[in-house]
Amino acid sequence: EPEVTQTPSHQVTQMGQEVILRCVPISNHLYFYWYRQILGQKVEFLVSFYNNEISEKSEIFDDQFSVERPDGSNFTLKIRSTKLEDSAMYFCASRYGVWTFHEQYFGPGTRLTVT
Amino acid sequence: QKEVEQNSGPLSVPEGAIASLNCTYSDRVSQSFFWYRQYSGKSPELIMSIYSNGDKEDGRFTAQLNKASQYVSLLIRDSQPSDSATYLCAVNPPVYRGGGADGLTFGKGTHLIIQP
Numbered sequence: 693e694p695e696v697t698q699t700p701s702h703q704v705t706q707m708g709q710e711v712i713l714r715c716v717p718i719s720n721h722l723y724f725y726w727y728r729q730i731l732g733q734k735v736e737f738l739v740s741f742y743n744n745e746i747s748e749k750s751e752i753f754d755d756q757f758s759v760e761r762p763d764g765s766n767f768t769l770k771i772r773s774t775k776l777e778d779s780a781m782y783f784c785a786s787r788y789g790v791w792t793f794h795e796q797y798f799g800p801g802t803r804l805t806v807t
Numbered sequence: 808q809k810e811v812e813q814n815s816g817p818l819s820v821p822e823g824a825i826a827s828l829n830c831t832y833s834d835r836v837s838q839s840f841f842w843y844r845q846y847s848g849k850s851p852e853l854i855m856s857i858y859s860n861g862d863k864e865d866g867r868f869t870a871q872l873n874k875a876s877q878y879v880s881l882l883i884r885d886s887q888p889s890d891s892a893t894y895l896c897a898v899n900p901p902v903y904r905g906g907g908a909d910g911l912t913f914g915k916g917t918h919l920i921i922q923p
Contacts, residue, residue, distance in 0.1 A: 738910070798843075801850045
């Protein structure tokens with residue numbers, strides 16, 4: 693069964709450094725998402741992406757964040773200058789289409805630790 | 808502000824019994840409702856989706872939706888120790904409000920413990 697994959701599984705970085713988190717969505721899916729989950733807290737929406745542009749972003753997704761689909765398979769989240777509070781699990785998700793019955797499927801996540 | 812509320816638990820249920828998980832949501836025009844299961848340190852795994860009022864059954868799982876009361880529930884029959892996890896309720900607005908592109912709004916989850 694097709695699945696969303698993410699790399700790396702764990703990333704440790706120093707405060708102020710740039711990180712790129714990578715995702716390969718399910719191949720025929722059209723909508724891509726990033727979420728984060730700070731330890732012990734709820735899953736929070738960051739951004740959605742369709743047709744090579746951002747469709748929607750939350751207030752968390754500020755100028756420090758960017759997303760890109762550099763080729764036909766990868767979907768990346770870049771954090772320009774990491775802060776301690778960026779430490780969290782980052783989940784990529786994808787969805788086939790826009791209609792109600794097209795559910796979102798999540799990748800295994802990248803644990804980001806900022807020291 | 809879209810809100811999804813769940814009792815955080817823990818909810819402790821004996822093996823073989825029915826576990827009942829509840830969720831309320833604030834955005835009255837929400838269209839799509841999902842239950843995800845999340846094991847500790849893992850990603851959310853979709854187990855049920857429901858879009859119309861009433862019940863939807865899939866194996867041991869039954870999702871119930873009452874839009875008038877803005878209430879969603881999940882029943883797990885014949886609970887097994889492997890069902891022990893955190894269950895996340897998630898909501899999506901309708902398509903005409905960007906429901907396809909908007910991210911899901913999640914509740915904090917209910918921690919379910921199935922006692923052998």
